[in-house]
Amino acid sequence: METVLRVADLRKLFPAKRSSLFKRKRQFIHAVDGVTFEVKKGETFGIVGESGCGKTTLARLILRLVEPASGKVFFKDQDITSLNRSEMKRLRRQMQMIFQDPYSSLDPRKNILNIVAEPLRVHNIAKEGSIIKEKVREALELVDLPASESFLAKMPDELSGGERQRAGVARTLILGAEFIIADEPVSMLDANVKAGVTSLMMGLKQKIGLTYIFITHEISLAYYICDRIAVMYLGKIVELGNAVEIVNLPLHPYTRLLMEAVPPLRPDDKWGATISERGELPLFIEPPSGCRFHPRCSRAQDICKVEEPELVEVRGGHYVACHYKNSS
Numbered sequence: 532m533e534t535v536l537r538v539a540d541l542r543k544l545f546p547a548k549r550s551s552l553f554k555r556k557r558q559f560i561h562a563v564d565g566v567t568f569e570v571k572k573g574e575t576f577g578i579v580g581e582s583g584c585g586k587t588t589l590a591r592l593i594l595r596l597v598e599p600a601s602g603k604v605f606f607k608d609q610d611i612t613s614l615n616r617s618e619m620k621r622l623r624r625q626m627q628m629i630f631q632d633p634y635s636s637l638d639p640r641k642n643i644l645n646i647v648a649e650p651l652r653v654h655n656i657a658k659e660g661s662i663i664k665e666k667v668r669e670a671l672e673l674v675d676l677p678a679s680e681s682f683l684a685k686m687p688d689e690l691s692g693g694e695r696q697r698a699g700v701a702r703t704l705i706l707g708a709e710f711i712i713a714d715e716p717v718s719m720l721d722a723n724v725k726a727g728v729t730s731l732m733m734g735l736k737q738k739i740g741l742t743y744i745f746i747t748h749e750i751s752l753a754y755y756i757c758d759r760i761a762v763m764y765l766g767k768i769v770e771l772g773n774a775v776e777i778v779n780l781p782l783h784p785y786t787r788l789l790m791e792a793v794p795p796l797r798p799d800d801k802w803g804a805t806i807s808e809r810g811e812l813p814l815f816i817e818p819p820s821g822c823r824f825h826p827r828c829s830r831a832q833d834i835c836k837v838e839e840p841e842l843v844e845v846r847g848g849h850y851v852a853c854h855y856k857n858s859s
């Protein structure tokens with residue numbers, strides 16, 4: 532299968548705020564710390580992890596909305612980290628992002644017509660009003676929103692959360708993008724609306740042949756919609772593989788922790804029955820030594836405190852970064 536995206540050893544550090552006058556050494560938050568993976572054409576690739584583990588920063592690096600400290604991103608074999616501004620702008624027609632918050636991501640002063648049409652204007656694709664309107668109508672139909680004059684004239688605050696997110700998806704699709712990074716696109720929606728928007732996105736994948744990176748902190752959602760899942764912890768991928776295998780045979784203690792935290796949807800579900808006392812993502816600036824998960828790991832041994840485990844393939848396509856990966 533054709534590789535659409537390849538991320539190679541990507542890193543991004545943010546300078547941490549100095550917390551006291553006595554701390555002279557500059558410290559850095561390792562938001563994304565050596566991430567490598569590939570996404571195949573037509574795939575839904577999930578990125579899962581707790582708040583603050585670097586999911587959004589990784590998405591922004593891939594689209595070059597922020598510059599990496601090191602590492603490379605290849606889109607269809609083209610090294611996009613070396614593109615200039617105008618080349619990058621052209622490429623953005625093919626790579627788009629859907630944001631988490633359907634309330635703040637749509638300009639409240641513009642009507643739906645102008646919001647969905649905006650990328651056409653930014654990229655100078657259509658100038659004539661009637662052509663723009665026709666393209667907006669097509670995009671709205673794709674996301675099951677009405678294409679009537681009255682709907683085009685609506686303002687974002689007249690729409691429900693689900694309708695806003697659909698309008699956001701329409702805007703993403705209007706340029707014909709084929710690769711989409713959806714950053715927690717449904718996490719702020721009510722449960723029933725969430726299912727509708729998720730199935731719409733998956734339907735579009737079949738209908739127009741999209742490739743997705745789907746970011747979520749819910750491993751259960753990733754299981755239902757993703758082909759493969761990468762589990763991130765403090766800026767690193769700790770486990771990667773086929774979604775069914777990751778959920779049924781998790782090898783990393785952190786992946787198991789995420790599984791335990793999932794409330795069961797049905798009594799016969801395989802998820803843990805209760806939300807376990809798993810502690811919060813530790814507040815850190817520089818990551819812990821050795822395996823960065825060791826302070827929270829019940830199985831940690833001496834080696835885990837000093838030596839960082841590499842992400843290695845344990846069986847076809849299933850990767851894990853744990854010193855005790857074979858002793859589960």
Ligand SMILES: Nc1ncnc2c1ncn2[C@@H]1O[C@H](COP(=O)(O)OP(=O)(O)OP(=O)(O)O)[C@@H](O)[C@H]1O
Nearest residue numbers: 545546560562581582583584585586587588589748
């Ligand atoms: N512009 C920035 N300046 C400084 N620190 C940042 C910046 N952006 C992100 N960070 C830090 O980098 C780390 C990763 O943040 P990021 O937003 O990528 O996490 P996330 O996994 O998307 O979290 P969430 O699930 O809450 O959206 C966090 O510690 C965050 O505070």
Ligand SMILES: [Mg+2]
Nearest residue numbers: 586587588714
């Ligand atoms: Mg985020």
